Amino acid sequence: GAVVSQHPSWVICKSGTSVKIECRSLDFQATTMFWYRQFPKQSLMLMATSNEGSKATYEQGVEKDKFLINHASLTLSTLTVTSAHPEDSSFYICSAREDNYGYTFGSGTRLTVV
Amino acid sequence: QQPVQSPQAVILREGEDAVINCSSSKALYSVHWYRQKHGEAPVFLMILLKGGEQKGHDKISASFNEKKQQSSLYLTASQLSYSGTYFCGLRAPPSSGSARQLTFGSGTQLTVLP
Numbered sequence: 001g002a003v004v005s006q007h008p009s010w011v012i013c014k015s016g017t018s019v020k021i022e023c024r025s026l027d028f029q030a031t032t033m034f035w036y037r038q039f040p041k042q043s044l045m046l047m048a049t050s051n052e053g054s055k056a057t058y059e060q061g062v063e064k065d066k067f068l069i070n071h072a073s074l075t076l077s078t079l080t081v082t083s084a085h086p087e088d089s090s091f092y093i094c095s096a097r098e099d100n101y102g103y104t105f106g107s108g109t110r111l112t113v114v
Numbered sequence: 115q116q117p118v119q120s121p122q123a124v125i126l127r128e129g130e131d132a133v134i135n136c137s138s139s140k141a142l143y144s145v146h147w148y149r150q151k152h153g154e155a156p157v158f159l160m161i162l163l164k165g166g167e168q169k170g171h172d173k174i175s176a177s178f179n180e181k182k183q184q185s186s187l188y189l190t191a192s193q194l195s196y197s198g199t200y201f202c203g204l205r206a207p208p209s210s211g212s213a214r215q216l217t218f219g220s221g222t223q224l225t226v227l228p
Contacts, residue, residue, distance in 0.1 A: 044218045093155050102146050108155040
């Protein structure tokens with residue numbers, strides 16, 4: 001089946017620093033990947049659609065200069081949270097869709113900004 | 115607009131049945147069901163592509179009523195491992211601008227007790 005690998009699983013960083021999260025499709029090519037954020041006991045909220053070789057499409061209310069997305073290859077998308085603040089602490093999840101399967105999620109990254 | 119899921123939470127005993135509903139105010143192309151355990155990423159359960167389609171695996175099945183723009187997930191003879199939060203993910207028709215992304219429902223927390 002389709003496998004999406006996400007790293008790191010968790011990260012604790014100081015306020016004001018930047019954090020990079022990687023999302024890789026291991027056994028398929030993904031021209032499009034999706035980044036979600038999930039706060040405790042809430043649903044997954046789409047942040048942006050990452051498009052290989054072009055700019056990401058951000059959802060309304062998501063700051064593109066704060067959440068930098070790079071989709072440099074057909075198997076890798078990265079999300080960089082710049083100048084992180086405590087309110088950015090959340091569970092970040094990527095997903096990708098392979099033709100024969102539903103949308104597969106990465107294992108998620110729990111970000112804690114202290 | 116976020117799909118509406120009901121009920122928000124359900125508690126049942128091992129061996130009992132449950133139904134989770136998901137409805138949308140917009141036209142649907144496909145419905146995806148996921149289960150998420152606490153602290154983990156969502157896991158794909160099944161996808162329904164055609165209005166009127168019904169599908170199942172083990173004792174979990176789902177139906178998709180395209181005309182009513184709703185889907186239901188049926189859990190039969192619940193097992194302890196079924197506990198988790200269930201999300202429906204809805205995909206808009208290909209003709210829409212947001213065809214490739216999933217919009218998730220608010221979630222239904224299912225707890226199966228011994």
